Amino acid sequence: MKLMKFLLVGIFFGIVLVKSEAVSWYRIFEMFKFQSFHMYGIIGSAVVLGMLGLFLLRKSGLKNITGDPISLASKEKGVTRYLVGGTIFGLGWALAGACPGPMYILVGTGLFTIVIVILAAMLGTFAYGLLRNKLPH
Amino acid sequence: MELLLKPWPWYVSGPLIAIVLLLLVYFGKSFGMSSNLRTFCTLAGAGKYASFFSFDWRTQRWNLILVLGTVIGGFLASHFLTDGTPIALNPQTVEDLEQLHFMDAGGELMPPELYAWDAVASLKGISILIIAGFLVGFGTRYAGGCTSGHAITGLSNLQLPSLIAVIGFFIGGLIMTHFILPILF
Numbered sequence: 001m002k003l004m005k006f007l008l009v010g011i012f013f014g015i016v017l018v019k020s021e022a023v024s025w026y027r028i029f030e031m032f033k034f035q036s037f038h039m040y041g042i043i044g045s046a047v048v049l050g051m052l053g054l055f056l057l058r059k060s061g062l063k064n065i066t067g068d069p070i071s072l073a074s075k076e077k078g079v080t081r082y083l084v085g086g087t088i089f090g091l092g093w094a095l096a097g098a099c100p101g102p103m104y105i106l107v108g109t110g111l112f113t114i115v116i117v118i119l120a121a122m123l124g125t126f127a128y129g130l131l132r133n134k135l136p137h
Numbered sequence: 138m139e140l141l142l143k144p145w146p147w148y149v150s151g152p153l154i155a156i157v158l159l160l161l162v163y164f165g166k167s168f169g170m171s172s173n174l175r176t177f178c179t180l181a182g183a184g185k186y187a188s189f190f191s192f193d194w195r196t197q198r199w200n201l202i203l204v205l206g207t208v209i210g211g212f213l214a215s216h217f218l219t220d221g222t223p224i225a226l227n228p229q230t231v232e233d234l235e236q237l238h239f240m241d242a243g244g245e246l247m248p249p250e251l252y253a254w255d256a257v258a259s260l261k262g263i264s265i266l267i268i269a270g271f272l273v274g275f276g277t278r279y280a281g282g283c284t285s286g287h288a289i290t291g292l293s294n295l296q297l298p299s300l301i302a303v304i305g306f307f308i309g310g311l312i313m314t315h316f317i318l319p320i321l322f
Contacts, residue, residue: 085279
């Protein structure tokens with residue numbers, strides 16, 4: 001039952017991303033062509049409201065569901081891993097037209113060939129795990 | 138009801154995504170979809186090959202359930218919450234795509250030129266999807282997050298590393314869209 005809420009959040013997220021068309025390859029292409037405000041509006045408004053929401057949640061002193069103060073872990077400092085890893089991700093994102101959320105949502109819409117992308121993404125993650133100690137971070 | 142069935146504008150969708158982020162924070166979790174790829178590797182036994190995958194996958198059970206939810210959400214939205222309106226792309230985008238031999242842009246969520254079974258049945262077609270997926274999986278773990286973890290959560294939490302990662306996303310995306318796609322298609 002404790003996990004039920006995550007199922008509901010997932011369903012909600014899946015519906016929003018389909019209805020916003022953010023799961024569409026075409027919208028990603030259009031975004032990287034700077035030919036529409038649509039994707040920038042989605043991400044931008046989510047970030048601005050997320051920022052505001054986090055600020056208010058912290059300021060209110062509200063506790064989270066487990067009774068701890070509202071907190072989000074800081075990302076480790078660094079440049080290389082974020083810039084290089086991010087660039088590699090961006091190449092794949094613009095080619096597949098799907099990132100790790102939409103991949104699963106698209107399976108639900110009946111696009112079964114996306115499973116190839118999911119399996120290949122697992123393989124990529126596995127390769128990173130193997131090479132991790134040799135890569136600059 | 139009719140408004141529900143039409144595509145949702147950005148100023149509706151963006152705030153709803155912010156709600157997802159905030160709900161997860163309230164539940165004591167951090168929004169990040171790409172972590173699940175690592176969990177899948179762990180479940181498939183990758184811990185035998187790299188310590189990176191040796192962790193208790195049960196700590197990520199909530200995220201796996203969330204993935205299941207997104208699949209259901211995708212099903213519900215595409216079967217019951219749509220009236221088949223094509224994606225209202227910029228006409229210039231449609232024209233640019235025709236030049237790359239992508240016809241009927243916006244007619245479906247994903248281009249049949251990449252995702253239809255007959256496209257996938259060709260060596261070129263399947264190679265493209267495998268390489269694309271590999272880059273997503275490798276890059277996102279190297280960068281420590283994807284669109285949800287860095288662009289949405291990290292930026293909302295004013296994290297400089299996330300800003301650097303998002304700049305990387307754009308460097309890669311722009312190179313692919315402007316220089317590599319025209320070679321591939």
